[in-house]
Amino acid sequence: MDQRAIGVFDSGLGGLTALRELIALLPHEHIIYFGDTARVPYGTRSRETIINYARQDVSFLRSFDLKAILIACGTVSTTAMETLEAEFSTPLFGVVEPAVAQAVAASVSGCIGLIGTPATVGSGAFERAILAHNSTAHVTSAACPLFVPLVENGRYEPDDKVVELVVAEYLQPLKAAGVDTLVLGCTHYPLLAEAIAAYMGEGVRLINTGAAAAQALAGFLREGDALSDATARGEQKFYVSDSPEGFERLASIFLHTDVCGEVAQVTVG
Amino acid sequence: MDQRAIGVFDSGLGGLTALRELIALLPHEHIIYFGDTARVPYGTRSRETIINYARQDVSFLRSFDLKAILIACGTVSTTAMETLEAEFSTPLFGVVEPAVAQAVAASVSGCIGLIGTPATVGSGAFERAILAHNSTAHVTSAACPLFVPLVENGRYEPDDKVVELVVAEYLQPLKAAGVDTLVLGCTHYPLLAEAIAAYMGEGVRLINTGAAAAQALAGFLREGDALSDATARGEQKFYVSDSPEGFERLASIFLHTDVCGEVAQVTVG
Secondary structure (H helix, E strand, O other), X not given: OOOOEEEEEEOOOOOHHHHHHHHHHOOOOOEEEEEOOOOOOOOOOOHHHHHHHHHXXXXXXXXXXXXEXXXXXXXXXXXXXXXXXXXXXXXXXXXXXXXXXHHHHHXXXXXXXXXXXXXXXXXXXXXXXXXXXXXXXXEEEEEOOOHHHHHHOOOOOOOOHHHHHHHXXXXXXXXXXOOOEEEEOXXXXXXXXXXXXXXXXXXXXXXXXXXXXXXXXXXXXXXXXXXXXXXXXXXXXXXXXXXXXXXXXXXXXXXXOOOOOOEEEOOOO | OOOOEEEEEEOOOOOHHHHHHHHHHOOOOOEEEEEOOOOOOOOOOOHHHHHHHHHHHHHHHOOOOEEEEEEOXXXXXXXXXXXXXXXXXXXXXXXXXXXXXXXXXXXXXXEEEEEEOHHHHHHOHHHHHHHHHOOOOEEEEEEOOOHHXXXXXXXXXXXXXXXXXXXXXXXXXXXXXXXXXXXXXXOOHHHHHHHHHHHHXXXXXXXXXXXXXXXXXXXXXXXXXXXXXXXXXXXXXXEEOOOOOOHHHHHHHHHOOOOOOOEEEOOOO
């Protein structure tokens, strides 16, 4: 048993899609969430800046006594993971491996699609991991730089004409390539899942990277006998770098439930 | 005569639309430009964070010996101007007053439109300034949160279907209100001018806030006999907070010419 909390962080609100899964799987765990809302988005910035920001984010989380940190951000997982693992001793869980394992298992044709931020797609991290699992897989990737601004501005409904148009534009090459599995390589994208599924059509399996990472972390804690006491409900505490005003409303959309727990502002970097 | 340089800053690249006008008006001036590309966009952040960032930006520019600073950012001009003026002695020029003076002079009907970031529209600064000039004016405002992400991602061509759709969505209430003059209350928006003009139709005058501010600053320097030596061409130096890679290509789109001058990265905040 390990009563310490789990840290979860993202550039903004996207990581809450991973948090949602984590709470469902492990309702007894205490969780510290950090969203860098004063500097979101990350995925259109340079590799150097993303690494710099990620380092500051993990440093902040390590000011708590944590048993593990979930890097619930596709951009940081693909761009800064090696640096973070070299610099920090707390066990870190990114979204790449868990999502790729699910995608390779789900794909019948081996024709797998990947969508992510420009930094994520540019890193080639998902492609390398897919090919390491299945050397005959065929990966088609597309950067979707407008998805995070759309979602962070509350634009994700499938009947939103702008969403519909942008989804069709970005996904057209993946549909043309006939992918049977699509990795949503950014934790913001599950909010667009309905619009994406509507465009891709039935028979294309969508992989939720945040949920996959949460499942992998839950497995790690179970195997290591590091879960919290199962007799009490876990508590969540939220930290954001911009004003907490408006956070609860937006966060409840990502979490599919009200935010239960304190929300505080913190300066990082 | 005053040989000191002029400082120009923006959250990102938008301020280059003001710089372009400044260079055209005052080709002999030395200019230091700072774009906070590691933290753009500002206009969807809280007032407190915008003020904090603006204070750091001006502090960086004041490390040079400047005769004036052009706040070439609608969000900072409407949200942080009073704080900056109280804290810094260098003459500061924002975009509100110059643009409003032009808009009130241009409008025949007194029916004036304003578009800007959520922070700019939420501040009410343009509305107050318009009514101070013409108490019978009627102002219709619309926040356009997706315009900056679109422009910073190179999406502004009038035949871009996403641009066309978003422009129509945001401007519909202003067209319905019958405005005869439209203030582009963000220095990114002149790149969308063609798409905006196509939607609004002939007879609607667009006010370029960055250009208006540059004209006001030029007038101030001329009147104060503070122009630089007119026998030598001015030099420009560019600082950005994210990697300079890619800056020259994007900046040349905003400037309508190649970037002449050094581009360096700097850490602020």
